[in-house]
Amino acid sequence: MMKEDINLRLKNVEGHIRGIERMVDDGVYCIDIIRQIQAAQAALSKISSAILDNHLNSCVITAIRGDDPSERERVINEIHELFDKTNRSY
Amino acid sequence: MMKEDINLRLKNVEGHIRGIERMVDDGVYCIDIIRQIQAAQAALSKISSAILDNHLNSCVITAIRGDDPSERERVINEIHELFDKTNRSY
Amino acid sequence: MMKEDINLRLKNVEGHIRGIERMVDDGVYCIDIIRQIQAAQAALSKISSAILDNHLNSCVITAIRGDDPSERERVINEIHELFDKTNRSY
Amino acid sequence: MMKEDINLRLKNVEGHIRGIERMVDDGVYCIDIIRQIQAAQAALSKISSAILDNHLNSCVITAIRGDDPSERERVINEIHELFDKTNRSY
Numbered sequence: 001m002m003k004e005d006i007n008l009r010l011k012n013v014e015g016h017i018r019g020i021e022r023m024v025d026d027g028v029y030c031i032d033i034i035r036q037i038q039a040a041q042a043a044l045s046k047i048s049s050a051i052l053d054n055h056l057n058s059c060v061i062t063a064i065r066g067d068d069p070s071e072r073e074r075v076i077n078e079i080h081e082l083f084d085k086t087n088r089s090y
Numbered sequence: 091m092m093k094e095d096i097n098l099r100l101k102n103v104e105g106h107i108r109g110i111e112r113m114v115d116d117g118v119y120c121i122d123i124i125r126q127i128q129a130a131q132a133a134l135s136k137i138s139s140a141i142l143d144n145h146l147n148s149c150v151i152t153a154i155r156g157d158d159p160s161e162r163e164r165v166i167n168e169i170h171e172l173f174d175k176t177n178r179s180y
Numbered sequence: 181m182m183k184e185d186i187n188l189r190l191k192n193v194e195g196h197i198r199g200i201e202r203m204v205d206d207g208v209y210c211i212d213i214i215r216q217i218q219a220a221q222a223a224l225s226k227i228s229s230a231i232l233d234n235h236l237n238s239c240v241i242t243a244i245r246g247d248d249p250s251e252r253e254r255v256i257n258e259i260h261e262l263f264d265k266t267n268r269s270y
Numbered sequence: 271m272m273k274e275d276i277n278l279r280l281k282n283v284e285g286h287i288r289g290i291e292r293m294v295d296d297g298v299y300c301i302d303i304i305r306q307i308q309a310a311q312a313a314l315s316k317i318s319s320a321i322l323d324n325h326l327n328s329c330v331i332t333a334i335r336g337d338d339p340s341e342r343e344r345v346i347n348e349i350h351e352l353f354d355k356t357n358r359s360y
Contacts, residue, residue: 030145048127055120056346064334076326086356146256154244166236176267210325217318235300
């Protein structure tokens with residue numbers, strides 16, 4: 001995905017959040033507001049996923065195929081750390 | 091938490107997302123962008139948590155102490171559904 | 181869901197985990213093992229969900245309809261805490 | 271981490287789950303049971319994390335440094351898919 005597409009999707013999330021602010025102003029039912037917040041979070045997850053896809057297919061492959069072992073280790077550690085953060089550990 | 095506080099926090103998330111768009115424009119490293127997206131998601135989770143707190147201490151108590159069994163059932167089902175959505179089942 | 185059903189499902193998860201141990205012994209591909217671990221976690225999430233359903237429809241309703249405000253507060257706080265734990269905040 | 275260590279930790283989770291079955295039999299308070307289930311899930315997440323660490327530092331590096339582009343693509347796709355599964359999308 002291109003920068004433009006990522007920023008378009010981020011702008012959509014921004015608009016979504018502005019919509020949630022209006023819902024709060026209008027006194028919309030709490031549970032419906034929480035559901036909209038979850039939908040915005042889900043949209044952000046999809047954007048992260050697209051960015052990670054770019055990353056894996058460019059930086060990660062370049063670093064791992066490259067000659068610098070410390071670079072290799074760095075990209076591997078970042079992927080591992082990302083997994084740990086998203087993977088539930090309560 | 092008051093409406094004003096919730097909307098202030100939502101506006102902060104909006105600002106955060108605009109900052110992420112600039113990072114994308116500037117070609118910031120993918121992993122750093124993903125980390126910022128996760129931070130925005132975490133801020134949204136805290137807002138949901140505050141809204142749920144209001145909800146549990148007002149609507150839920152009123153409905154459960156009220157005389158309408160269908161209202162009681164409705165609020166209980168909403169809480170259960172919320173748990174299922176956040177409680178990942180992969 | 182009855183105690184017997186919950187324990188039957190917990191025993192199934194136990195059996196699932198023993199199966200994963202055999203996969204590890206047999207040198208099965210890492211990603212396939214991780215997928216099985218995630219499936220066991222998803223089965224545990226469904227068991228939690230069933231237990232919460234019982235809880236909401238018994239203890240929570242009794243406490244909230246009861247005359248002890250501290251009991252009411254206690255069950256509400258537990259639900260809120262549970263949501264915070266499952267609602268990832270990274 | 272060696273196979274033996276992974277299986278030792280899986281056996282600990284098995285024991286944990288047997289303990290939860292006894293809690294269910296003994297009629298322990300629902301919320302305490304749910305907390306123990308979450309602890310077992312967290313232990314499983316740590317095991318996945320250790321297995322992924324092995325995987326990234328062996329299979330993934332070998333495949334990406336190897337000469338077969340389809341192998342490279344396969345390991346990259348698996349990592350991406352894993353991230354999508356753990357990353358909340360509600």
